Amino acid sequence: MLRFLIRRTLGAALILLLISAFTYFMYFAIPQDPAMLACGKNCTPDALALIHKNLGLDKPVPVQYWDYLSGIFVGRDFGVGHCSAPCFGVSFRNNQMVWSTMMDRLPLTLSLTFGSLIVFLAAGLGAGLLAARFRGTWLDKTFSGASLVTSSFQIYFIGPVVMGLLVFSTGWLDKPKYVPLTDDPFGWFMGLLIPWIIMATIFTANYTRMARSSMIEQLQEEHVRAARAKGMSSRYTFFRYAWRGSLIPIITILGMDIGGLLSGGMVTELTFGLAGMGRLARDSVVGKDLPVLMGVMILSAAFIIVCNIVVDALYAVVDPRVRLS
Incomplete structure (x- = not known):
């Protein structure tokens, strides 16, 4: 290692x-x-x-x-x-x-990334596992159909629609804004709730489909079928053997998504009027500001590379059959 x-x-x-x-x-x-x-x-x-x-x-x-x-x-x-x-x-x-300019923008990008990450991982993996566990039932068809619909959503379209309903029409939520977590935890949560929901809705579809297909494939593996033949319960084999093996493709796309989100979701930030790394990258390109553009490029590339290294290392941790040479 x-x-x-x-x-x-x-x-x-x-x-x-x-x-x-x-x-x-x-x-x-x-x-x-x-x-x-x-x-x-x-x-x-x-x-x-x-x-x-x-x-x-x-x-x-x-x-x-x-x-x-x-x-x-x-x-x-x-x-x-x-x-x-x-x-x-x-x-x-x-x-x-x-450097100080990027560090001022980075907390917003981190908040957007990991806040939405918690939501779409919990929702996507949960829905995918349930769909695989009850394959062919109405629950499987509901989750699969919903993932197909939400996967076609785009942030620049669904974002203004949701804001129009929840912010401008009903006034149930405030317009998205960033408040430092250390200053006002509740304001930080409410200010980013809409972007989290929109991003999670779009990303959840990919993880639902991936978790479902990967789990169904793992349930057909010989070691899982051998465990069932030895008398182990379906619940035990589901979580002890199949679940662990199904994590490999999920970890792969998760590393790519985290790296991309940490690099700055330009479309997300522009849609909701937030000033993070994505907005900074866009402004540096428009203004031909080389030092800022260079800083954002190097930091974004570093995030993506680190995420890929972590993903490769996790392969050996999750699946004992994988060894790092």
Whole structure:
């Protein structure tokens, strides 16, 4: 296991390096001078030269990239001040440190991710297991039919519809907003309840279908049938043998979903007017703000890579037949 983790960590570092290099050098293929974004409309040559110096844009591009990488580990000095490690640079648009900007947005993204995760895992796995346990009954058909319908929903469509009903028409719930958990736990819960419900509704469909099909497949395995032939109860074999084996495909899609959600659900945040990592990524692309874009790209890629490593490691924990070489 330790060799596997070390090997995957080194591979992850290489992938992050390639992503950062590709993004950095592709950005400078754009003919527009990044310093013009920070200079504004009434920009003079002297002011533009000062911005180039303050942001380190007066150096060759390879030197700028090296300074950027070294700043992540040891910090970096800019004309606007010192940037402590991990330093992802200074925004071209507002001269704010990129790392502090991302850390301000990250709690909202974490809240959206893990709040909806709890809901759709509980609902999806529960419905899938019940559908497999009572295969062919009305319960199975109900859950399967509901998952087919909800899987076609899109956040940008169902989100405004639900808000129109629960917020603007009836006033039962407040408009989605983010309140820090440490400041007001109840306000944090109520402010994100609608996004959690919408995201859980859409994701639950995938986990219901996956849990059902995987469990039905496991129930046909020889070791499960042998356990039943030895006189073990159907409930015992269901949870002791079949359930554990069915987790492999569920863990796979769960790792992908968590990595994607932690990277920032751009559509979700724009739909509900929330300012998280997804909204920050969108604003950095529109504003051509390279340091912010780079920071979001690297952090998002790190989330996805870490989730994939954890998923691969969990395979050996869940299924003894899987071994990490």
